[in-house]
Structures are given as structure tokens and as C-alpha cells.
Amino acid sequence: MHVTKSSPSEKSLIPENFSPVQYSDSFTTAFKSNRSLHVDDLVYAFFDTSPKWIEKLFILRNAIVKMLGLKVSEVNDRKRQRELFKVEKGNSLGLFKVFDKSENEALLGEDDKHLDFRILFHLINKGDNHYVFTLTTPVRFHNAFGRFYFTIIKPFHQFIVPAMMKNIIKKVTTDKN
DSSP states (O other), X not given: OXXXXXXXXXXXXXXXHSOSOSEEEEEEEEEEOSSOOOHHHHHHHHHHOOOHHHHHHHHHHHHXXXXXXXXXXXXXXXXXXXHHOOOOTTOEETTEEEEEEOSSEEEEEEEOSSEEEEEEEEEEEEETTEEEEEEEEXXXXXXXXXXXXXXXXXXXXXXXXXXXXXXXXXXXXXXXX
């Protein structure tokens, strides 16, 4: 499976829910599943899968940004929270709030004092369980610290997103539900 940098969909939930956008990137991949999928499946897999090296980076990130007064995920019983979580507008899991949802898209993210970000999960069914999955990350900066912070994490973001997409697809194509 190959994940490539792409352009965000022009018809998405982003323009009506998140403007102005000061940075945005998108990654896309095509895949076949042995079952019918919905965008919710991708979101659940996002929370259920994470490479160990990404988990370690997030632990480091949380330790650093907590000292700076930024939001961190306060996860006590992540598994239980995930079991109760539904991909519905207004619901949250960790740092990720569901801002909007449509048949093919789910827009999650968080607002903080330095920057706001969103993650748009976009799933297109091409027929016969062939899918195109695009993950778009728009960002809006509030101040110089937000720009500085994103400059530091952007190189990691460029590696993390494709790795997470591969894990998401592996999860949704091997799960039996």
C-alpha cells in the first residue's frame, strides 16, 4: 500500500467549519477491503492503532507541552473511553472533538491557545469494496508560539500521518466485524 501526498477535496467539511486555514496537507491511499466500510471505521481504527514509536513521540510531546501550559490528553482508561465513544458531532475522545460529520467525512480536532487543528477523514467507496482514503490536516495559528510549535512538529507530522494511515487500513481490512 502506498500513501501519497495529495490535494484536499474542494468539497469537504473544512471550509464551512474551519476558516481561515493557514497550513494544510493531505495524504491519500487506495485500498480494497474484504467488507463494506464507513468513515466511522477509519476514525475508530485511528484511536485503536498507533505504532509504538508514535506513542513514544506523543508521550514526549505531552511532557513538553504540559510544562508550557498547552492541552494534553488526560487519559485514565483509554480503552473504556474508546468503547463508549461514538463518532457524532460534539463527542470527544482525548484531545479529539468531533466538529462535524457527513456520510463520507468526519472532522475531528482541537482548539488551543497557540493553534487550532482539524483532521478530516474522507472515505470514498469506488465500488466492489475498493476505497480511497484521504486524511487532511488544516491548521490555524493564533500567535508566534503556534507557528514555532508547528515548525518543530511538522517534520514528524509528515512521517506520522502516512504511518498512521497504513495502520488504520491494516486494522479495517483485517478486522472481522
